[in-house]
Amino acid sequence: MSAGHLYLFTRASLFKSLILMRRYLFNTVAQIVSMYMLFAVMFFGGQQVAGAAITESIDGIIVGYFLWMLIMSAYSSIAGNITNEAQWGTLEQLYMSPLGFDRVVGVKTVVNVAVSLLVSTTLLVLMLATMEVVSGGVALSLDPLTVVPIVVLTLAPAVGLGYIFGGLALLYKRVESAFQLMQFAFVGLVAAPVEQFPLFKFAPFSLGSYLLREAMGQQKSLLELPAADLGLLVAVGVVYLGIGYGAFRFVQRTARERGVLGEY
Template sequence: MFELLLAELTRAGIQFRRYLFEAVGGIVISTAVFYGLFLSVSYIAGPGLAFGDRLDAIIVGYVLWTLVLFIMANISGTLQREAQTGTLEQLFISPFSASQVFLARAVADLLLQAGLIAAILVIIMALTGRWLAFPLTLWLPLLTVLLGAYGLSFAIGSLALMVKRIQQVLGIFQFALLFLLSVPTEEWTGNLRLLGDLLPMSPGAGLLRNVMARQQALDLQQLSIALVNGGVYFAIGLVLFRWAERYTKRHGNLSDY
């Protein structure tokens, strides 16, 4: 598995160098969209607007949304590109299982994408003048968000494996992701709080807002809920992907486009 990850890191590095302009363009577009929204809200609300720590929480949610969008599009996008170029079957006859190949590719791409996400976050903080906290404890809730994101990515990838083109579905799903990562479910109470704990990635996103924006101590009980949430969605995504792989092979349309 380490050999596979190393090969994928090499591939990702080569692509990153050859298409550096696209990466820079992604940084510019992502920061411009957020800053445009920020200026629009500030203009509408007038000079008396006071965001408080809400702006910090919005920044956390937006950056998480940008990161999860990349993860969501990674596996399904790879499947569609490989189907178009006619190399999809090669991935499925490698010595590694298909889920291992796509997971290693996703992790390798994420390691490079993390630098771009960090650049977007720094630029947004500089433009808005709001500087978040970065305690070491933030890695634990971030891990739960990544688990949930990869689980959903494998679930969407299973759909792409069967029908090959799902751009419209991904477009609609982006708005649902914005809701999941931006709405402060950690402030909900009663049955709504229970619903928030069941939504994918929502508990981990709430913890990140508390730790980075509100500078609160890490809630271990809520962290346990977030870990279970991320682990369950990751397992569901893998199960769906493996089922879709068997279904596609059984019907003989793995390389169809």
């Protein structure tokens, strides 16, 4: 397998995802609208309950919601892809690919996250436009040189957890109900107060969420963020991703030994 083959497969997967979004435009728009409606319910409902307090913390809510959507996409894409391939009866064919099953899964995950970033950015623009109309705007920095590295490192643990549930999908085929429960835990981790409880920095997503709020909400560049926190963010991302991938390889080998790869 050459780098050229990997590039062609990545490009084809990206084009396929974009074509499907355009082909099923109604579903794409409905997805964005439903996510926007959830934000609207949180904001306007929160205003009725908490009054000015919700407006004062709206920048953190927007950043947290934006990050949570990306985390859910990165986390669920691996198990979702494996479940779909098993349903279609094409899972075993992926193992015969010259790229190898692991690379196919990895490329599809990267493509899904990239497409999700496009959708989430669209929603972010809608949320900022809403705040501009309702409360005079929210000052958020959108510097890609700062935001993109933090987002990528924060999503690494989500991919690691996705690998774990992807491995479980190889064994048990249907794991949607189990991994959907995790989305509530993700909300807590994204909103965790790492300033008051520093141990949360070692949990997935918490430190990344804090740094992203600092970068976007406080208009800080990547170089203005604490170097120790950035180093820890890299370490946390690598560790959780490595653990998840290792667990995926172990469960994958177990599924082969049991002969259940082609079953559904």
